[in-house]
Amino acid sequence: MxxxxxxxxxxxxxxxxxxxxxxxxxxxxxxxxxxxxxxxxxxxFPVDAMRAACAAVLAEGSAVARPSLQYAASEGLPELRQWVAAELGRQGARVVPEQVLITNGSQQGLDLVAKVLLDAGSRVLVETPTYLGALQAFTPMQPRFDSVDSDDGGVTASGLREQLQKGERPRFVYLLPNFQNPSGRTQDEARRQQVIAVCREHALPMVEDNPYGELWYDQPPPAPLLARWPEGVIYLGSFSKILAPGLRLGYVVAPPSLYPKLLQAKQAADLHTAGFNQRVVAEVIRDGFLxxxxxxxxxxxxxxxxxxxxxxxxxxxxxxxxxxxxxxxxxxxxxxxxxxxxxxxxxxxxxxxxxxxxxxxxxxxxxxxxxxxxxxxxxxxxxxxxxxxxxxxxxxxxxxxxxxxxxx
The missing domain is CATH 3.90.1150.10 (Aspartate Aminotransferase, domain 1)
Structure with a gap:
């Protein structure tokens, strides 16, 4: 050979x-x-709604037909960014559209976070257990993973404090507060307050991944971590679980100080998320469909x-x-x-x-x-x-x- x-x-x-x-x-x-x-x-999957939206976007004489097939802004479609900001506002988070970056699924958001925040040997705190896809996204940057003691309510405040006493300060802690993958567990209100208190005390940033938050059965989960410490949280969301994963549409909400670097990483990766997909989704959701x-x-x-x-x-x-x-x-x-x-x-x-x-x-x-x-x-x-x-x-x-x- x-x-x-x-x-x-x-x-x-x-x-x-x-x-x-x-x-x-x-x-x-x-x-x-x-x-x-x-x-x-x-x-x-809302096939009929998607079919109608595609037809509307590509309709003869439509003002968005040709732009939807053209290169698009790296930040994402303004209508989608506005929608994300408004939805998070309904959950108590003060977000402006300029903080929203539309990505190729929330998995790309994890990749961008890794590229912007991690060096070889950087410490990253994760739950026990944690999302496998996040470990895959972070690993090429060659960080050091440290698992935080966790129970049925997610990471414990004592576990966070224990890890913060070891070695250099971690770059961030990665959390899935709502219906976690893989465990299905959820942080209740008391646990979120405890975790936020520890992170704020030690200036430990948080990456909050929330692809499942809308899939609640009896009552919605507590307000996101983003709503409690906006300058210290990067928030990731997705349209995959509420529309269709084949669209590959997700988003990152970042503090203004960090947003430009995530945008630059996005531009280097793929210039922009598919404009046609963004316009179709914007058409589907514009009248309260979700x-x-x-x-x-x-x-x-x-x-x-x-x-x-x-x-x-x-x-x-x-x-x-x-x-x-x-x-x-x-x-x-x-x-x-x-x-x-x-x-x-x-x-x-x-x-x-x-x-x-x-x-x-x-x-x-x-x-x-x-x-x-x-x-x-x-x-x-x-x-x-x-x-x-x-x-x-x-x-x-x-x-x-x-x-x-x-x-x-």
């Missing part, structure tokens, strides 16, 4: 494939019930969440497994009985007809191999029932020593 003439950069050597994307390849096999992917339900559409998503997902919680209780009762009870979002986090390993259990689960995501990749530090993530939003209640029955049978087999899945 001819030796490659290409030499990789040190940052490229640190890049790893997404564990979730690799597992999704397995779920393409016929007959596999997929609880692995964090994918919104296609049944929630106020009517998002409640239908919540109702659908709540039914599926309830079905999964009921199926877990029915099939895993008495086995020693525990799981979260999310008040919104798309995920349930399961901890298997003592002695089992979710990664080694996965092949047996696939053979039994279902797939999940092992929890280990979601930990920046010491991982808990007994954990796994289940997504409930793309499956019917009947499929959920069959899938949890299959999971329970695999767990029982592993516990009895007749199947794989044990190990530290």
């Amino acid at each position: 001819t030796q490659s003439p290409w030499q990789l950069a040190a940052r490229a050597e640190t890049m790893n494939p997404s564990a979730i994307r690799e597992i999704l390849k397995i779920t393409e096999r016929p007959g596999i019930l997929n609880f692995a992917g964090g994918l919104p339900s296609p049944e929630t 106020d009517r559409h998002v409640p239908t998503i919540r109702a659908r997902y709540k039914t599926q969440r309830d079905a999964m919680l009921a199926a877990l209780a029915h099939h895993l009762d008495g086995l020693g497994a525990v799981w979260t009870q999310p008040a919104g979002g798309m995920f349930i986090w399961v901890r298997l009985p003592e002695g089992l390993n979710a990664q080694t259990l996965l092949p047996a689960a696939v053979e039994a007809g279902m797939a999940f995501v092992p929890g280990a990749p979601f930990f920046a530090g010491q991982s808990d191999v007994r954990t796994l993530r289940l997504s409930f939003v793309t499956s019917t209640p009947a499929q959920i029932e069959r899938g949890m029955a299959a999971l329970a049978s695999v767990v029982r087999a592993a516990m009895s020593g007749t199947g794989s899945g044990s190990g530290a």
Whole structure:
């Protein structure tokens, strides 16, 4: 074999494939019930509204037909930036459109934050566990990740203080306060006040990632962290979970002092986010469409969440497994009985007809191999029932020593 003439950069050597994307390849096999992917339900995609919006944007004589196919401003479409600022204002955050940067999904926002704020060796504080995609976005900048002690309410104030006493001051703490991926947990009002107090006391900036905040089931989550310390928080949001992920539209809200550098990083990355997609979304949402559409998503997902919680209780009762009870979002986090390993259990689960995501990749530090993530939003209640029955049978087999899945 001819030796490659290409030499990789040190940052490229640190890049790893997404564990979730690799597992999704397995779920393409016929007959596999997929609880692995964090994918919104296609049944929630507003196809008719999108079709009508596309027609309106490209209508003959439309003032935006040709501009929508042209290069666009790097900051994003003014109408979308105004909408984001207004929506956050409804939640108690004082934001002006000039603070909003429209991105190619909120994942690009994470990438821009990493490029602007991280050097090799910079400390980044993260939850335990945390979003795998954020770890992937930050890792090429070669930071040092430190996991903060976390419980059912997210990071603890004592855990933050403990980390702040170690070494140099972290560049920021990365948080998902609402229906976290992967755990589904939410910071309540008291916890948010505690966390903000510690961060303000120590001048520790926060990156608040909120792709799931609108997917609440019984009541909306507390006001965002951004509303409590606007100069100390970068906020990321997304249209993926409330419209369609294929649009790749997200946004970053940054303090005025930081915004220019994020904009420069955006310009260097891709000049601007697709103008056509932005105009289509602006057309869809301009008459309050989301106020009517998002409640239908919540109702659908709540039914599926309830079905999964009921199926877990029915099939895993008495086995020693525990799981979260999310008040919104798309995920349930399961901890298997003592002695089992979710990664080694996965092949047996696939053979039994279902797939999940092992929890280990979601930990920046010491991982808990007994954990796994289940997504409930793309499956019917009947499929959920069959899938949890299959999971329970695999767990029982592993516990009895007749199947794989044990190990530290």
